Amino acid sequence: MRNLSLLHIDASARPGRSDIDPHGSHTRRLSARFAERWRTQRPHDRVDYLDVGQQPPSPVTGRWIHAAFTPPAARELWMHETLAESDRLVDQLIAADLIVVGLPMYNFSVPAQFKSWIDNIVRVGRTFGFDRARGAQPYWPMLTGAGKRLVLLSARGDHGYGPGQRIAHLNHTEASVRSVFGYIGITEVHEIAAEYDEFGGEQLAASLRQAELAIDQLVQDLARPGLPREKEAAAA
Template sequence: MKTLLHIDSSPRKKQSYSRMLSKLFRDKWLKECPAYQLNYRDLNATAPPHVDLPWIDAAFTPKTDRSIQQRQALELSDFFVDEFLAADVYLLGVPMYNFGMPSVLKAYVDNIVRVGRTFLFDPDAAQPYTPLVEDKEMFVVIMTGDSGYRKGERFASMNHLEPHIRTAFGFIGVKEITFIYSGNDEFGGVKLEDSLEQAKEKIDSIFHSKKSLNGA
């Protein structure tokens, strides 16, 4: 069986629109692609640790030389990396916070973009960085308080979330990333409803145009 790894990062639960839309996407995926099983990760329930000095010392010590304490410092990071590598397709639910990602997702990125695990580094090679994640696809639902953060729109230059996700996950080899935007949470009413409707239409269009989803 293949695995869809669904990761939510909003601290809100029932009121969260990124959770609501990512769940909609996930339910469609599991219905359309019976070859997939779900692995769900709520980053607010199992918070990745912030990178600290023991973590750095451990991550940059060769695996075979690590002390028990260093192995313990990387335990959760190893758990998240193993889980990430075991999945075939990724789905992220992400609220925009101050034009970027929420800190739990940043901590997650810091824990899984790891030398020797998701990329290789050889300072003497012509191409020093080798991504280790291959043939995987990612979908990202972004929810914002305002709107207009997509390419060509009025706040596009303030959107540091999409470029960061593209760069960080692209660096370890996830190149095929599709973004689904919704917004206007801060306005509510018809503006919010219209934006949620557009996101749902975008999700529908993804499923219409990709009937052969990743070999499913």
């Protein structure tokens, strides 16, 4: 059994965890539970932690775009310096077998801090390819077949955002992240969400309990010994 690498990301602007701190984050609570259960199941795996909620990456600028779309061999020193943070984040993503994100819904979508991370890791020549010579389909994902899996652990103020539910059409959180990761070649996505944050009381408590039980089961399913399932299929 080979060791795996887990990248644990928190995107909430709230510090602390709601199971410990009075005003702590529900998504930090859920993502910490996943990481803790994972370490119990697979104590020898590497776990890297990234807190983009408290320490967001720099936003993309015009100089960043100029540097990113300049061929590496032609980049000037300032371009390498401009892309250094993005390069580190891309390297961290590429090294991970499993990406686990504590992802709160802010105004029906992802937090700005997490969007900055996305903008830094969607990189031409690193996570997606581009070639005008390909005609009508010049783009392609570069992480396809790498066996990577994504887990999104969300929290929402209202309720009914799930597929087919009453306000699913307002949920642009998980769907937008699935689109981005699919674009770079990561298509195995698992989602668990807690709701009723603005209601509080037993409704919120029950939703969190349900999410935690679902996390425990997901860890059991994903932590099975062996290669990630995409690699297992490729080796079959």
